[in-house]
Amino acid sequence: QTVVTQEPSFSVSPGGTVTLTCGLTSGSVSSTYSPSWYQQIPGQAPRALIYNTNVRSSGVPDRFSGSIVGNKAALTITGAQADDESDYYCSLYMGSGVSVFGGGTQLTVL
Amino acid sequence: DVQLLESGGGLVQPGGSLTLSCAASGFTFSANVMSWVRQAPGKGLDWVSTIGTTPINTYYTDSVKGRFTISRDNSKGTLYLRLDSLRAEDTALYYCAKVSRLIGTYFYFDSWGQGALVTVSS
Numbered sequence A: 001q002t003v004v005t006q007e008p009s010f011s012v013s014p015g016g017t018v019t020l021t022c023g024l025t026s027g028s029v030s031s032t033y034s035p036s037w038y039q040q041i042p043g044q045a046p047r048a049l050i051y052n053t054n055v056r057s058s059g060v061p062d063r064f065s066g067s068i069v070g071n072k073a074a075l076t077i078t079g080a081q082a083d084d085e086s087d088y089y090c091s092l093y094m095g096s097g098v099s100v101f102g103g104g105t106q107l108t109v110l
Numbered sequence B: 001d002v003q004l005l006e007s008g009g010g011l012v013q014p015g016g017s018l019t020l021s022c023a024a025s026g027f028t029f030s031a032n033v034m035s036w037v038r039q040a041p042g043k044g045l046d047w048v049s050t051i052g053t054t055p056i057n058t059y060y061t062d063s064v065k066g067r068f069t070i071s072r073d074n075s076k077g078t079l080y081l082r083l084d085s086l087r088a089e090d091t092a093l094y095y096c097a098k099v100s101r102l103i104g105t106y107f108y109f110d111s112w113g114q115g116a117l118v119t120v121s122s
Helices: none
Strands: A004-006 A009-012 A017-024 A036-040 A047-051 A064-069 A072-078 A087-095 A098-101 A105-109 B003-007 B010-012 B018-025 B034-039 B045-051 B058-060 B068-073 B078-083 B092-102 B106-112 B116-120
Touching (some): A004 A087, A017 A087, A017 A105, A036 B106, A047 A064, A072 A087, A087 B106, A098 B045, B018 B034, B018 B092, B034 B078, B034 B106, B045 B068, B045 B078, B058 B068
Parallel strands (some): A009 A105, B010 B116
Antiparallel strands (some): A017 A072, A036 A047, A036 A087, A087 A098, B003 B018, B034 B045, B034 B092, B045 B058, B068 B078, B092 B106, B092 B116
16 A cells, blocks of 8 residues: 655744745655645635646646755745745645555644 | 636545536637646645547546546637546646647646535545
């Protein structure tokens, strides 16, 4: 069974930079998995931030960027703002119509 | 603007059934792959099912195979999820999501509805 891993929680200071990661319990994440990232403010529906590893979805500020770092997908927020405090989820496309989400990272900005 | 409006959620007993609907507008529904993603209370996102542009191609996470059925009516612009043999662990907010894909390049959920709550309890 494929398990996608994310840090359960992270904190960043306002104006700081933070990198959240998305890995696999067995194997490496590559662009082949078409990593995507979603932001979810509590009580709201998720919103797509990044797709195809590093492409920002429409309307997403350029302080959000995606990449592959080592054997994981990564979401970097540069110049964090108070309203970036949210839950962040990655998703990997495994092929044959199957997607898997990571457990999510709760980001605190303080 | 893309709009996805789920309906049909509610309280159902274990072993019972329910059908969720998702009315889509603002895009060419028949040309888009669609999915259901759920979120149990206080938990993370969990992909449930995806359907291709035609009803022939359907995909399910292992825990719902044989119990849930995804379908679509392109003439009505509506996505469905039939939930049978429901269990307590199926209790969740069920989101309808529009898929954006380029075969061999990317696949992601570009738009989401607000969700329909399914509660399985006696």
